[in-house]
Amino acid sequence: MSIFELVRNRRAVFPVQYNDQPIEREFIAELLEAANWAPTHRKTEPWRFKVLMGKKKGELGEFLSTKYQETETRPKQVKIRKLLENPRRAGAIIAICMQRDMNESLPEWEEIAATAMAVQNMWLCCAEVGVGCYWSSPGLIKYMHEFFELAEGERCLGFFYIGHYHEEIPDQTRMPIEEKTIWLE
Template structure:
């Protein structure tokens, strides 16, 4: 696929759409390698990833569902089950973390932006490989330090759910670029 086609075909493919085809470690490493080439100011390379597979990803779903049950103002059995199901349906989950430059030599938003660009590289690579991806950033990530260890200057920005899926990409037509540009 040409780069322009990959960009135009990138979609959020949700865990309910995934089939049970396993994702090889080689494919996950290809995604992570693509992430590692993201641009980064002062070469801080703030992206950090935790790959969850098998029982660990299922345990993540149980943890998040229970945390939702504990903290929700309005509990929903449907949402509780969906949180668990999403982790179970995913072929793998990559926790998207950012480790802040200890010198704080650049603004934090630049570290977050660099991490987001690393995720976009993974997402585009996943699209090229026929793999579905979905970046979820639930409020529950504030408690993720109870599930796995984060360094003092590290924070979790969400989860990239991954899975193979059947069928075509969901349709998407962005609003015209002309509505978003001002020529000066």
């Protein structure tokens, strides 16, 4: 499959679609190595990752579910259940974090963009081998410093859920690029 085909075929595969087949630690290490080669302005390499496996996934679900109930005036039972169950369904979860350059030598958005490119590298690697993944960024990520330690200037941008799946992922369409492009000559 060419890189263009891989990009076009990449899809979000959600935790509810995952099966019980485990994700190997070696595969996650390969994903992280691919992430490490993302472009980075001024070589700040702002991406940071925390890999949750085994019982830690369940603990994340408990934390998110409890925090949601504590902070929401009218918590919805369906969301409580989803926050609790999705981490358990995943083969692994990678917390996506960004370490801000302490000298602030470049705009923060560039470091967020570099981190997003690192995640795209992981996503493309998963798509190439047929492993499902999904980037979730719930509002509760602002409380992640209560769940795991974050360095000064580090913040959590979301969770990269990973899991094997069996079902067919539907094709998607996009608006033509011509509707989004202006050529200036």
